[in-house]
Amino acid sequence: MDVEICERPVFVLGAPRSGTSMMQWALRQHPHLWGGQESDYLIPLYKALRDVHEFGSRRERLHWLSGQKVSYEELLRHVGYGINSLYMSRSGGLRWVEQTPQYTLHLDAMRLLFPDAQFLFMLRDGRAVVQSLRKFVNPVEHAEACKIWQRFVEAGRAFAGGPHGDAFRFVSYEGAVRETETELRAVFDFIDEPYEAASTEFITSSRPINSSFSDETSSGQKLAPRWAGWTAQERRTFHEIAGETLIEMGFEEDSSWVDATPVAVDEG
Numbered sequence: 001m002d003v004e005i006c007e008r009p010v011f012v013l014g015a016p017r018s019g020t021s022m023m024q025w026a027l028r029q030h031p032h033l034w035g036g037q038e039s040d041y042l043i044p045l046y047k048a049l050r051d052v053h054e055f056g057s058r059r060e061r062l063h064w065l066s067g068q069k070v071s072y073e074e075l076l077r078h079v080g081y082g083i084n085s086l087y088m089s090r091s092g093g094l095r096w097v098e099q100t101p102q103y104t105l106h107l108d109a110m111r112l113l114f115p116d117a118q119f120l121f122m123l124r125d126g127r128a129v130v131q132s133l134r135k136f137v138n139p140v141e142h143a144e145a146c147k148i149w150q151r152f153v154e155a156g157r158a159f160a161g162g163p164h165g166d167a168f169r170f171v172s173y174e175g176a177v178r179e180t181e182t183e184l185r186a187v188f189d190f191i192d193e194p195y196e197a198a199s200t201e202f203i204t205s206s207r208p209i210n211s212s213f214s215d216e217t218s219s220g221q222k223l224a225p226r227w228a229g230w231t232a233q234e235r236r237t238f239h240e241i242a243g244e245t246l247i248e249m250g251f252e253e254d255s256s257w258v259d260a261t262p263v264a265v266d267e268g
Contacts, residue, residue, distance in 0.1 A: 004088045005081060009114055010097045010191055013104040014122030015152035017132035019173040022203060023122055024099035026176075026184065029198040034091035038100040042083070046109040049075055073112050080113030095193075104152045107159040107168075117167065118191050121156040124173035126246045127227040127253075130238060143237050150242040153249060180204050232259070 010033070012024045028035045053072045056065035065075070087096045103110050110117065126149040133145035140148065160168045169190045175183040181200045188195050230238070238246075239258045246253045 003081075003085045004093060005084050006088055006091070006095050007116055008191070009084065009087070009095065009117045011103060011110060011114075011117055011119045012097060012099040012122065013107075013119055013156065014101055014124070014173075015104070015126075015129050015149045016101045017129050017136060018101070018122040018124040018152075019176060020099050020101050020122050022173075023120065023171065023176065023187075024097055026199040026202045027097050027187075029202045030188075030193060030196040032095055032193055033097050034094035035097040035099065036087075036090065039098060040100055040102055042100075042110070042113065043102060043106055045079075046076060046106070046113060049079060076109070076112040077115060080115075084114065101152070105155050107155065111164055111167070119159070119168045120187060120190070121160075121168065121170050122173050122176075123153070123156075123170045123249060125251050126150070126153070126242050126249075127225065127230075127238060128173075130242075131226045131230075142234050143241065146238045146241040150245050153245050176203060235259075 010027070012020045012027070014020050024035050027033050050072060053065060053070075053075050056063050056070075059066070061067045064070075087098075090096075104121070107119065110119075126146070129149045130142065130145040133140040133148065134142060156168070156170070159165065160170070169187070171187055172183060180203045181197075184200050184203075185195050188199075227238075235258050239253065243253050243258075
């Protein structure tokens with residue numbers, strides 16, 4: 001049986017409601033790239049492999065894993081080769097792009113499974129993410145939504161600042177929907193693929209995609225952001241949980257916003 005491996009799969013990550021679906025679908029317009037559904041199954045798989053490795057090493061030299069000096073990391077790497085080949089059997093030989101936000105919290109394991117993978121992290125204003133999580137199909141309570149965004153972003157920052165940070169890139173959600181071609185050219189440059197106009201056209205002709213965010217009326221007039229209607233307590237809650245991360249990631253958040261009077265916002 002012929003086994004084909006994708007040398008550098010691409011993972012699109014980020015907090016839920018940050019544009020990961022939008023970006024993966026845009027990348028799928030490229031003739032060199034292929035993508036499928038989300039695959040959360042890799043999380044219980046790598047955790048189970050830890051138990052497998054422990055079980056297969058209990059008798060030291062009398063068990064194969066320990067007798068052959070197979071580390072947990074090596075076991076994951078070889079299992080990853082098999083999964084990689086499985087993806088390639090569905091992609092028709094194209095480089096595959098995976099989009100599962102939850103993998104953001106398991107980046108070290110993803111790197112062990114796929115050592116040469118590249119990671120794109122969709123970074124969206126945390127207040128927009130929180131508002132979207134609150135209004136999504138399964139609504140999330142406000143404080144918990146703040147914690148989710150903060151936790152995902154900090155996980156991305158930790159990996160970006162680690163020894164494998166060169167395989168990781170933050171991608172601006174706002175940039176992707178407002179300066180689409182510029183942002184996508186940078187993305188394609190990072191993953192070493194030629195620019196594809198169809199990817200830009202997919203976003204610009206479809207936005208907002210699977211999103212609760214819009215910053216203009218049909219006449220082009222600026223709208224107040226959806227979070228402008230938050231109560232003072234909701235603003236303080238976000239500030240206390242995620243304000244520092246928001247500022248450090250380049251978004252504006254100051255005392256005037258935290259203390260401002262909520263305004264009426266069109267939620268249509």
